[in-house]
Amino acid sequence: xxxxxLLKSEDVKEKFTIEFPMPNFTLTxxxxxxxxxxxxxxxxxxFDYLMRFYLKRINPEAITQNWIxxxxxxxxxxxxxxxxxxxxISKKTYSDYLGNGEIxxxxxxxxxxxxxxxxxxxxxxxxxxxxxxxxxDIDDLKNLIRLVNYEVFRCKxxxxxxxxxxxxxxxxxGADMDLLIDNTLIDIxxxxxxxxxxxxxxxxxxxxxxxxxxxxxxxxxxxKIDFVGIYYSRYGLLYRIDIAEIMAKCDLNKFIIWFKxxxxxxxxx
Numbered sequence: 001x002x003x004x005x006l007l008k009s010e011d012v013k014e015k016f017t018i019e020f021p022m023p024n025f026t027l028t029x030x031x032x033x034x035x036x037x038x039x040x041x042x043x044x045x046x047f048d049y050l051m052r053f054y055l056k057r058i059n060p061e062a063i064t065q066n067w068i069x070x071x072x073x074x075x076x077x078x079x080x081x082x083x084x085x086x087x088x089i090s091k092k093t094y095s096d097y098l099g100n101g102e103i104x105x106x107x108x109x110x111x112x113x114x115x116x117x118x119x120x121x122x123x124x125x126x127x128x129x130x131x132x133x134x135x136x137d138i139d140d141l142k143n144l145i146r147l148v149n150y151e152v153f154r155c156k157x158x159x160x161x162x163x164x165x166x167x168x169x170x171x172x173x174g175a176d177m178d179l180l181i182d183n184t185l186i187d188i189x190x191x192x193x194x195x196x197x198x199x200x201x202x203x204x205x206x207x208x209x210x211x212x213x214x215x216x217x218x219x220x221x222x223x224k225i226d227f228v229g230i231y232y233s234r235y236g237l238l239y240r241i242d243i244a245e246i247m248a249k250c251d252l253n254k255f256i257i258w259f260k261x262x263x264x265x266x267x268x269x
Contacts, residue, residue, distance in 0.1 A: 168214025
């Protein structure tokens with residue numbers, strides 16, 4: 001259970017639709033990095049890891065969390081031994097990358113392996129081919145990381161990777177965000193489509209609401225989030241939404257009370 005499952009409930013979707021109108025999505029562009037395989041979810045999660053590697057390199061002061069992959073746990077001793085081996089190799093590769101800044105095949109392979117472990121924790125799924133990597137996915141991730149604009153993601157004051165939301169994360173059965181850059185919460189979408197779906201908007205606003213309820217773990221006390229954004233990695237484009245504009249007609253305090261009550265009903269908390 002998670003924020004995502006809560007946002008799939010029909011009454012929650014309706015409430016978000018009423019309170020938060022869709023912004024005028026004007027972003028245009030052509031897909032530059034086309035997928036090489038149909039391993040869409042795996043590549044998407046792997047790029048999340050690769051992006052966080054990259055951002056820690058260009059923002060050395062970035063605040064980090066433990067990898068979700070590190071929480072993977074299974075009862076099968078043989079599989080668990082393999083998980084530990086993958087984590088140890090990935091940590092070494094990550095450390096080497098932070099030192100030399102070279103995104104080579106081993107760095108990307110580690111991100112794909114971490115993505116495999118990620119699905120064990122989030123979905124309880126153990127891939128039958130765990131530890132095996134398709135070289136086409138490595139090529140795909142190389143193309144994706146080349147599109148990242150250094151200037152867009154170089155923070156002025158604050159960078160947080162995979163931030164969580166204190167007691168609010170527990171309120172929804174678990175929630176973690178991709179990035180916080182200065183005053184903008186950012187979700188990464190490695191999708192073929194350059195469009196703002198209602199579900200995508202609800203998700204990013206859901207993270208913002210959690211930040212208001214529980215704060216952001218390890219963030220400065222005076223932090224203020226003014227924007228939420230979605231980075232379309234196959235286009236190399238960041239779309240930002242002004243929080244004040246999209247919530248202009250909403251009684252935010254009243255909505256938060258409803259949101260907390262609804263979450264407690266959903267997760268029996």
